[in-house]
Amino acid sequence: xxxxxxxxxxxxxxxxxxxxxxxxxxxxxRAELIEGEIVVTPPPDGDHEDYLSxxxxxVLRESATDMDSSGHKGLLLPAGADGRPPNHVIPDATIAPRxxxxxxxxxxxxxxxxxxxxxxxxxxxxxxxxxxxRLCYARAGIPLYLLVDRDKATVTxxxxxxxxxxxxxxxxxxxxxxxxxxxxxxxxxxxxxx
Numbered sequence: 709x710x711x712x713x714x715x716x717x718x719x720x721x722x723x724x725x726x727x728x729x730x731x732x733x734x735x736x737x738r739a740e741l742i743e744g745e746i747v748v749t750p751p752p753d754g755d756h757e758d759y760l761s762x763x764x765x766x767v768l769r770e771s772a773t774d775m776d777s778s779g780h781k782g783l784l785l786p787a788g789a790d791g792r793p794p795n796h797v798i799p800d801a802t803i804a805p806r807x808x809x810x811x812x813x814x815x816x817x818x819x820x821x822x823x824x825x826x827x828x829x830x831x832x833x834x835x836x837x838x839x840x841x842r843l844c845y846a847r848a849g850i851p852l853y854l855l856v857d858r859d860k861a862t863v864t865x866x867x868x869x870x871x872x873x874x875x876x877x878x879x880x881x882x883x884x885x886x887x888x889x890x891x892x893x894x895x896x897x898x899x900x901x902x
């Protein structure tokens with residue numbers, strides 16, 4: 709059998725985007741288009757969902773501003789360089805002020821306008837959460853990105869998106885509180901992460 713070399717798909721070609729949008733993933737899997745690469749993630753394990761539940765329970769109860777949350781909401785975010793197609797990213801949680809009713813009537817892939825914070829809990833591909841997704845969220849101007857890094861046992865809040873990245877970050881080990889600024893205005897308790 710002979711292996712055939714394939715020409716890479718040009719970044720500006722719509723073939724990648726069309727192929728991505730036509731994907732049919734098995735139940736529970738999610739497909740994302742991140743920085744010109746199709747990423748398919750298996751269903752999360754129970755610990756992943758427990759971390760997420762701890763965060764969302766506090767956000768919905770403790771925030772100074774009444775918040776809505778959507779788990780696994782598709783966001784259509786600006787592309788990086790090289791004429792790549794727009795990023796199609798699915799955060800573990802997308803949080804927005806309830807007054808905006810951002811999720812009502814939204815398409816499957818909505819822009820990040822109005823989103824107050826996105827949350828990711830690392831799983832099978834932590835590098836995507838640490839770098840590629842962080843840059844996607846910053847480019848879209850999403851004010852806050854909360855990353856629960858299970859491998860490092862840390863929680864990092866990225867803030868102040870500018871120049872395609874976040875200029876502010878605050879990292880705490882599991883068990884220490886993470887101050888969330890307005891519109892949340894409370895300290896996220898991570899003791900249950902231990």
